[in-house]
Amino acid sequence: MGSACVLLAIFAAPVAAQPAAWRMPIETRTLDNGLTVVVSEDRSSPTVGVSVVYRVGMRLEPENRTGFAHLFEHLMFQGTPVAPKGTFDRVIQGGGGRLNGSTRPDYTNYIETAPVPALRPILWLEADRMKTLDFSPENLKNQQDVVKEEIRVNVQNQPYGLFFVFDINRLAFSKWANAHDGYGSFKDLEGATLADVESFHRDYYGPNNAVIGIAGDISPEEAFAMVEEYFGDIPARATPARPDVSEPLNTEGRREAQADALAQVPALAVGWKMPARGHADHAPMAVLSQLLAGGDASRLYQGLVKGREQLVNIDGGLGWPLGHAWDYDGPTLLTLFALYKPNVEPDAVLGAVNEEVARIAAEGVPAETLAAAKTKLLADYVNGLEPFISRADELAKAQLLWGNAEALNQVPGRVQAVTVADVQRVAKTYLTDANRTVIDRVPAAMASARGIAPPAAPAPAAAPAQD
Missing domain, CATH: 3.30.830.10 (Metalloenzyme, LuxS/M16 peptidase-like)
Structure with a gap:
């Protein structure tokens, strides 16, 4: 059995069994x-x-x-x-x-x-x-x-x-x-x-x-x-000081509308500023992201694609799509990208998202739901470490961004320690309208009815560059 299979077996084992920690x-x-x-x-x-x-x-x-x-x-x-x-x-x-x-x-x-x-x-x-x-x-x-x-x-x-x-x-x-x-x-x-x-x-x-x-x-x-x-013989070189990129959470929602000359159906992008890497809320937010947007079993897919039938699809996550939940070292977003049906108003979609978030914040989630989300989150994490090329990359990134490659071995423990109360807390703290950014992007044919300026013409393709 490969190392990833062993780890997955550990994650799936009952908590009471207290399996040996994987490292x-x-x-x-x-x-x-x-x-x-x-x-x-x-x-x-x-x-x-x-x-x-x-x-x-x-x-x-x-x-x-x-x-x-x-x-x-x-x-x-x-x-x-x-x-x-x-x-x-x-x-x-x-x-x-x-x-x-x-x-x-x-x-x-x-x-x-x-x-x-x-x-x-x-x-x-x-x-x-x-x-x-x-x-x-x-x-x-x-x-x-x-x-x-x-x-x-x-x-x-x-x-x-x-x-x-x-x-x-x-x-x-x-x-x-x-x-x-x-x-x-x-x-x-x-x-x-x-x-x-x-x-x-x-x-x-x-x-x-x-x-x-x-x-x-x-x-x-x-x-x-x-x-x-x-x-060893390459000399060290002076490197510019890293700028201060820190930002607080937003205190007022930000929103704009755009027209798209090539789109066939309207789309929404929604983003909330997230906790800093390594913050006490980092792992709980990774788990909440899995609960909300982690595939077909997620609350938003089941609630808005299957249940209310407002969306065509939905994707997203913490650090998505330019990374994942564990490889950032500055302000990042939990981003959702959804195609919604032309007969649906964007505010109805945003309201439905808020309902799902509010339900988690108020009621929490059943223990088995939380456990399933953690297992899926960690299964994806381990699968990402299985190929040697990916494992080498995650090792180097963890050392660079966290200052310690051992952070990779700490992720499972951080995730397993997340409680229902943790998930409720981060939902209330971060997934607020005041901390939310929204872009509504609609096909050109819908733009005038929405009061949106028409899109610019697509740029012509250039001749291929010559070597």
Whole structure:
């Protein structure tokens, strides 16, 4: 039985049985240059997962460089003076491995998985691009075009255009760091210079601003020695101070309406500001999020999609969709995204959501319902840790964001300790109209009847960028 299966069995066991606590093996070491390495040994497969996570993301990018963290994620795959463009993909994928990268509010991560013998070349490649990149006008122009085309395809020419991510943040948050569109603006992307790129790499991509996670068929001592061999001689670099991104809960509801030229049915995005990472209310809110919006068994799906038949569907959660309940390090939202039926008023949907929240706040939930929500929440959590590539990534992120990768082992206990009273308390504290942000997005044909300005025409697609 694999480690995840064992953990799921523990979660499902009766409380009275007092099963032994599950613990993922975690060993941590910090090199002299500040690079932290986190290793979890697992001999169940002759493979390994690697994640290099840098403390820079949408929330931490410089003002007037909107989307720069995202742009830089792309530039990291454009090669170095030693390993030209294409080397990274060819070495890892040619050996049967996989790789990816992503930009989130609080971090940028680069992940790989491959057979164990590929660990050395992976670490060599990651160290090489930590040192420097192939800074050239051609590479910068190419990736500026790629990111702009992503914005056209995923935002400007898509129904709903990620309004439930970037528009809801703009409206819900007050500080620029939290509110701006981290995907990027054309103006700021086009204004990026080679000097900007070089300084960004210098400032944010040093070893002292990174964590490496390694999970799989290797001992901690072997992994530490390899990382020391490839990364140990990279000097630490001065990193800008992290801005104060903290914000209180909102004290007055925020709302706007939008028209959408591509949508067929209206949609609502609803967001509430959440407790800080590690706060006493963090785990209870994760459980409440599961109760409200965690799949087809959730209160909102059963109550508004099945029961009242107001919605076509509903999705969302704590930290959704740019992360999950445990990987944020600044203000975040519990976000709901729902398509609702054209003959339903948005205020009726909001009223129904309030009814479901108020019912939990006033009555609580049955013990078996709470237990089922915890089990599902933890089952999803464990499933996310099963692939070595994901486990390495979660290890690195936990070390970076929580300051301790052992936080991963503490999540089950935090969740299991949540009581009905905890759930009631956080429902009353956070899911209020005063702390709520709402965006109503309707098809163009419905806009005039709702008194909403017509939508702008979708942006034309650009020709594919040339290498």
